[in-house]
Amino acid sequence: MSVIYTPKGKAREYSPYACNIYMGCNHGCKYCYGPGISRKTKEQFLIIELRRNFLHNFELDCKKIYNLQSQVLFCFMTDPYNSLENEMELTRESLKIALRYKIPISILTKSNLVLRDIDIIKQFKSNISIGMTLTCDNEKDSKEWEPEAATPGQRIEVLKKFHDAGVKTWASFEPVILPEQSLSMMVKAINYVDLFKVGKINNYEGLDKKIDWNDFLIKSVEYLRSKNKDFYIKHDLRQFTKGYKLYGNELNMDEFINKWE
Numbered sequence: 001m002s003v004i005y006t007p008k009g010k011a012r013e014y015s016p017y018a019c020n021i022y023m024g025c026n027h028g029c030k031y032c033y034g035p036g037i038s039r040k041t042k043e044q045f046l047i048i049e050l051r052r053n054f055l056h057n058f059e060l061d062c063k064k065i066y067n068l069q070s071q072v073l074f075c076f077m078t079d080p081y082n083s084l085e086n087e088m089e090l091t092r093e094s095l096k097i098a099l100r101y102k103i104p105i106s107i108l109t110k111s112n113l114v115l116r117d118i119d120i121i122k123q124f125k126s127n128i129s130i131g132m133t134l135t136c137d138n139e140k141d142s143k144e145w146e147p148e149a150a151t152p153g154q155r156i157e158v159l160k161k162f163h164d165a166g167v168k169t170w171a172s173f174e175p176v177i178l179p180e181q182s183l184s185m186m187v188k189a190i191n192y193v194d195l196f197k198v199g200k201i202n203n204y205e206g207l208d209k210k211i212d213w214n215d216f217l218i219k220s221v222e223y224l225r226s227k228n229k230d231f232y233i234k235h236d237l238r239q240f241t242k243g244y245k246l247y248g249n250e251l252n253m254d255e256f257i258n259k260w261e
């Protein structure tokens with residue numbers, strides 16, 4: 001059974017390949033689309049399940065895509081560093097396999113457990129990037145929206161540690177729940193993040209209808225340009241340019257995808 005797959009639709013903006021190492025996630029983010037996609041209740045989705053023969057199947061898939069040198073993202077439908085990873089170490093083992101087969105990896109997490117694997121991650125050299133989702137800028141709101149995930153301060157600290165260790169970093173600004181808090185997190189992360197991906201929130205209890213997305217887009221772009229940072233504006237947010245110009249790699253995610261060097 002294949003465990004590495006080609007993401008469809010909006011998810012493709014993140015990576016040509018992806019892999020969900022676990023089923024379910026205990027971070028409990030209010031806006032999580034995982035329960036809907038996996039046809040589970042929110043409570044059922046909080047229980048993390050193992051995939052049968054995962055590591056064996058992952059290695060078979062790595063053999064198949066070995067020649068493509070194209071990036072695999074960990075993970076869309078769970079956090080690769082959820083609470084079960086502490087004990088099972090499947091993400092850690094997957095990294096070792098990917099390294100052996102020279103598969104470039106992009107990690108997206110909200111957990112500081114990723115620091116545990118810095119020894120393996122450094123061995124990838126430029127063929128890996130560590131991403132954090134940045135949303136709220138304070139613990140109170142963060143606990144309300146993403147109860148079991150790392151606090152905003154811990155996430156910035158993770159990015160700083162990887163950046164200081166010479167590992168490529170990225171930050172996902174999606175979802176954007178409170179635009180002023182996302183902008184504040186951009187400022188906090190600016191010195192430790194190599195690539196910013198900026199989106200919005202979609203279809204969450206009408207919240208997206210109340211936000212001035214054009215204002216958020218312009219403020220984000222002007223700030224990131226002023227700091228000479230690489231960034232990518234996601235397709236959903238781009239619908240709100242109202243004539244405001246975006247250029248080159250601000251629109252082309254493929255320029256930022258890891259390829260084995």
Ligand code: SF4
Nearest residue numbers: 025027028029032078
């Ligand atoms: S970290 Fe991702 S998969 Fe886990 S609950 Fe939050 S949004 Fe869902």
